[in-house]
Amino acid sequence: MHNVLLTGFEAFDQDTLNPSWETVRRLDGTLLSDDVRIVARQLPCAFEQAPERLRQCLADVQPILVIAVGLAQGRSDLSIERVAINLNDARIPDNLGHQPIDTPVVPGGPAAYFCSLPIKAMVRALRAAGIPASVSHSAGTFVCNQVFYSLQHALAGSAVRSGFIHVPWLPQQAAQAGSALPSMALETLVEGLRIAVLTALNTEHDVLETGGQVS
Amino acid sequence: MHNVLLTGFEAFDQDTLNPSWETVRRLDGTLLSDDVRIVARQLPCAFEQAPERLRQCLADVQPILVIAVGLAQGRSDLSIERVAINLNDARIPDNLGHQPIDTPVVPGGPAAYFCSLPIKAMVRALRAAGIPASVSHSAGTFVCNQVFYSLQHALAGSAVRSGFIHVPWLPQQAAQAGSALPSMALETLVEGLRIAVLTALNTEHDVLETGGQVS
Amino acid sequence: MHNVLLTGFEAFDQDTLNPSWETVRRLDGTLLSDDVRIVARQLPCAFEQAPERLRQCLADVQPILVIAVGLAQGRSDLSIERVAINLNDARIPDNLGHQPIDTPVVPGGPAAYFCSLPIKAMVRALRAAGIPASVSHSAGTFVCNQVFYSLQHALAGSAVRSGFIHVPWLPQQAAQAGSALPSMALETLVEGLRIAVLTALNTEHDVLETGGQVS
Amino acid sequence: MHNVLLTGFEAFDQDTLNPSWETVRRLDGTLLSDDVRIVARQLPCAFEQAPERLRQCLADVQPILVIAVGLAQGRSDLSIERVAINLNDARIPDNLGHQPIDTPVVPGGPAAYFCSLPIKAMVRALRAAGIPASVSHSAGTFVCNQVFYSLQHALAGSAVRSGFIHVPWLPQQAAQAGSALPSMALETLVEGLRIAVLTALNTEHDVLETGGQVS
Numbered sequence: 001m002h003n004v005l006l007t008g009f010e011a012f013d014q015d016t017l018n019p020s021w022e023t024v025r026r027l028d029g030t031l032l033s034d035d036v037r038i039v040a041r042q043l044p045c046a047f048e049q050a051p052e053r054l055r056q057c058l059a060d061v062q063p064i065l066v067i068a069v070g071l072a073q074g075r076s077d078l079s080i081e082r083v084a085i086n087l088n089d090a091r092i093p094d095n096l097g098h099q100p101i102d103t104p105v106v107p108g109g110p111a112a113y114f115c116s117l118p119i120k121a122m123v124r125a126l127r128a129a130g131i132p133a134s135v136s137h138s139a140g141t142f143v144c145n146q147v148f149y150s151l152q153h154a155l156a157g158s159a160v161r162s163g164f165i166h167v168p169w170l171p172q173q174a175a176q177a178g179s180a181l182p183s184m185a186l187e188t189l190v191e192g193l194r195i196a197v198l199t200a201l202n203t204e205h206d207v208l209e210t211g212g213q214v215s
Numbered sequence: 216m217h218n219v220l221l222t223g224f225e226a227f228d229q230d231t232l233n234p235s236w237e238t239v240r241r242l243d244g245t246l247l248s249d250d251v252r253i254v255a256r257q258l259p260c261a262f263e264q265a266p267e268r269l270r271q272c273l274a275d276v277q278p279i280l281v282i283a284v285g286l287a288q289g290r291s292d293l294s295i296e297r298v299a300i301n302l303n304d305a306r307i308p309d310n311l312g313h314q315p316i317d318t319p320v321v322p323g324g325p326a327a328y329f330c331s332l333p334i335k336a337m338v339r340a341l342r343a344a345g346i347p348a349s350v351s352h353s354a355g356t357f358v359c360n361q362v363f364y365s366l367q368h369a370l371a372g373s374a375v376r377s378g379f380i381h382v383p384w385l386p387q388q389a390a391q392a393g394s395a396l397p398s399m400a401l402e403t404l405v406e407g408l409r410i411a412v413l414t415a416l417n418t419e420h421d422v423l424e425t426g427g428q429v430s
Numbered sequence: 431m432h433n434v435l436l437t438g439f440e441a442f443d444q445d446t447l448n449p450s451w452e453t454v455r456r457l458d459g460t461l462l463s464d465d466v467r468i469v470a471r472q473l474p475c476a477f478e479q480a481p482e483r484l485r486q487c488l489a490d491v492q493p494i495l496v497i498a499v500g501l502a503q504g505r506s507d508l509s510i511e512r513v514a515i516n517l518n519d520a521r522i523p524d525n526l527g528h529q530p531i532d533t534p535v536v537p538g539g540p541a542a543y544f545c546s547l548p549i550k551a552m553v554r555a556l557r558a559a560g561i562p563a564s565v566s567h568s569a570g571t572f573v574c575n576q577v578f579y580s581l582q583h584a585l586a587g588s589a590v591r592s593g594f595i596h597v598p599w600l601p602q603q604a605a606q607a608g609s610a611l612p613s614m615a616l617e618t619l620v621e622g623l624r625i626a627v628l629t630a631l632n633t634e635h636d637v638l639e640t641g642g643q644v645s
Numbered sequence: 646m647h648n649v650l651l652t653g654f655e656a657f658d659q660d661t662l663n664p665s666w667e668t669v670r671r672l673d674g675t676l677l678s679d680d681v682r683i684v685a686r687q688l689p690c691a692f693e694q695a696p697e698r699l700r701q702c703l704a705d706v707q708p709i710l711v712i713a714v715g716l717a718q719g720r721s722d723l724s725i726e727r728v729a730i731n732l733n734d735a736r737i738p739d740n741l742g743h744q745p746i747d748t749p750v751v752p753g754g755p756a757a758y759f760c761s762l763p764i765k766a767m768v769r770a771l772r773a774a775g776i777p778a779s780v781s782h783s784a785g786t787f788v789c790n791q792v793f794y795s796l797q798h799a800l801a802g803s804a805v806r807s808g809f810i811h812v813p814w815l816p817q818q819a820a821q822a823g824s825a826l827p828s829m830a831l832e833t834l835v836e837g838l839r840i841a842v843l844t845a846l847n848t849e850h851d852v853l854e855t856g857g858q859v860s
Contacts, residue, residue: 073860075395076397077389077395082732083756089780089855090857091858102851111728112756130391131387132386134395137785138858140857142857166860171400171403174347175292175341175342175343175345175348176345182291184386184398185386206747208747210734210736212733212736212786213786214717214787214789215784215785288644289645290645300544302512302513304640305640306642306644317636317638326513326542352568355645357642357643359645424531425529427571428568429503430574506825506826506827558820560816560820561820562816562819563820601777601830601833605774605775606772608779615830615833617832
């Protein structure tokens with residue numbers, strides 16, 4: 001049996017749940033074929049703990065593909081992140097009260113890693129299935145980017161492809177906040193992540209179509 | 216048997232479907248109690264036809280409550296409209312190619328009508344159910360506002376309460392457009408509209424809590 | 431000598447100044463022709479005081495044209511308001527700590543008044559001068575709308591035309607907040623308001639071009 | 646005499662001017678001290694030409710500091726870019742009709758370069774002067790990012806510090822488009838860029854305060 005590792009985060013800031021974990025835990029154990037299944041694991045939203053916990057997950061699960069998932073308040077679609085940068089710059093404290101400013105994720109590491117997933121094919125497949133998706137060129141500078149960078153660093157040079165997807169708030173989070181921020185239904189998130197994983201597994205060479213931003 | 220009338224629009228502009236009609240048609244025939252049911256009707260997205268078609272629906276259905284529903288591209292929640300204004304000012308042509316500019320909905324009619332639904336109670340009930348909702352103070356100046364004004368004008372002075380709700384794009388519309396505009400799942404829209412109707416039926420006096428905007 | 435009355439508000443909420451007052455006070459005393467000059471007056475940002483103070487200004491100045499100006503945080507252009515509604519619904523307390531919810535501006539007054547300025551000609555003239563401007567269909571439900579409604583109510587039936595313009599933050603306000611909200615330079619605001627006044631004075635019949643919103 | 650090189654772009658897409666060039670050309674020749682002056686140069690908005698033209702500028706001017714400036718439609722402040730990535734992914738064709746998709750800026754180059762300017766001190770100084778500014782973590786994937794990456798690549802390992810600043814539309818561009826996109830007055834842009842240059846020249850060690858984004 002081959003494993004696809006999906007990670008999601010525990011709740012952070014004002015929230016009582018995190019759509020990234022709610023999504024991936026519903027896919028835990030899903031069989032994608034006779035010999036490929038999804039394994040979901042939760043990561044802490046804490047700079048000091050998340051990278052080490054990620055490395056444990058990688059060692060335990062021995063995945064053939066990894067997608068880390070996180071929440072991006074205010075975004076309206078599945079954002080497939082293209083680049084992880086070697087920088088922590090926390091606007092707010094993490095769940096342990098730490099707020100690193102202008103520190104590297106990995107001292108001495110390269111400035112950035114690109115996602116190794118076929119991101120254009122994934123966006124195309126998601127949109128074809130009626131699920132809003134796009135390429136993003138910044139995963140921020142908080143624990144999401146830290147985990148994304150740590151993941152790409154850990155797997156650099158290996159044959160295991162990996163990346164990061166940001167997801168919107170759940171409807172109940174937008175409802176509770178009483179704000180006008182966008183949200184996405186859990187069912188859409190789960191189906192979207194399933195499609196993203198399948199597309200990543202089944203696409204050897206990415207398609208060539210723009211996902212760019214002028215600025 | 217008492218009827219609640221819900222109206223939705225046909226598709227317009229670039230779209231091939233309209234979430235307002237997709238939502239209300241799924242509620243058509245729903246029994247809300249032993250003697251109250253929902254009747255859904257479609258309205259054309261055309262200034263010349265929509266008000267007359269609305270009047271026919273009112274005459275046919277003899278409703279005890281009416282909620283007209285329309286699409287608001289770019290909004291992220293169920294927007295309960297508070298005020299309908301006596302003004303057509305079309306930024307784009309309607310489905311018949313007409314584009315009235317600065318004409319009244321009803322010549323000689325009052326400048327505006329307020330919604331007669333318990334809108335604060337509806338927003339509260341929707342949020343409590345985990346469905347993003349808010350009060351809006353402009354229904355625009357296109358066919359949506361024309362229908363809303365026509366509805367309030369037709370029922371002015373009657374005991375039948377009525378109003379208008381704007382809904383976001385469906386996910387497949389945002390996916391097809393490839394844009395970053397927000398969307399809402401059809402299941403959420405249907406459940407939200409059901410809750411809105413029930414709350415309107417069961418709330419005699421609206422709650423007093425702010426839904427205001429500073430500007 | 432004929433007077434054009436411009437009003438601006440004192441600072442409110444977290445701000446230490448208000449761009450509406452900063453703008454109009456710089457136009458105070460400006461001669462627009464041999465016998466027309468601008469008179470600027472400040473209004474309190476308080477529901478209990480603003481309408482009465484406005485009426486005093488009207489009585490004192492005996493204007494031939496009135497434009498009230500207020501701040502709209504988050505807007506990026508000169509928003510010429512089209513409609514004032516008979517509703518106070520304060521999301522936050524005013525400068526006296528009052529927060530009216532769902533009360534009328536004028537008990538028994540009409541639901542709304544339309545602006546009596548040539549708003550399309552004003553937008554056209556501003557854009558031609560390189561100053562961002564648009565028509566808005568909601569002035570909110572706070573003191574700005576209250577003043578706008580009170581103004582239209584006071585002058586209803588008279589030959590004196592009047593309206594309301596919302597302006598963005600000043601750059602220093604956006605800078606201080608550290609947010610990504612738009613702003614406009616004071617020089618642009620002052621020149622824009624001068625053009626708006628001149629266009630209103632010199633345009634008998636408004637131009638027919640859309641300023642509408644689909645929703 | 647020491648030179649500070651500022652570059653701006655020619656107009657592109659639908660625009661007839663480019664605020665980046667309008668800004669820097671007004672600073673051309675400005676003396677910052679007895680022996681430091683600003684030299685402004687224009688770059689083409691074309692993937693095939695911009696890097697080579699930049700290298701010529703560097704060779705000609707022999708600068709002690711370089712800030713490249715570009716337009717970011719839709720942004721509202723001076724965005725000091727933190728990271729340049731080794732990726733071209735053009736959403737629209739450049740001025741020569743070329744639209745590279747998923748090509749490297751420099752084949753074999755590192756995935757990214759960080760800005761070598763004291764960006765936090767620059768944001769602080771700009772805000773203190775009343776000019777909206779922030780740190781950005783994506784310069785896009787068009788010619789702006791290409792120039793930024795090329796600049797950091799050319800100066801990597803040297804003592805010459807360099808970076809990229811994105812600026813908003815000018816007011817007349819927003820006015821002409823009739824859109825609600827934010828803009829900034831040319832005077833504010835010029836003063837802002839002057840402050841940014843002075844701060845970069847005079848700050849040896851950057852301040853430690855967050856400019857981060859959660860996502």
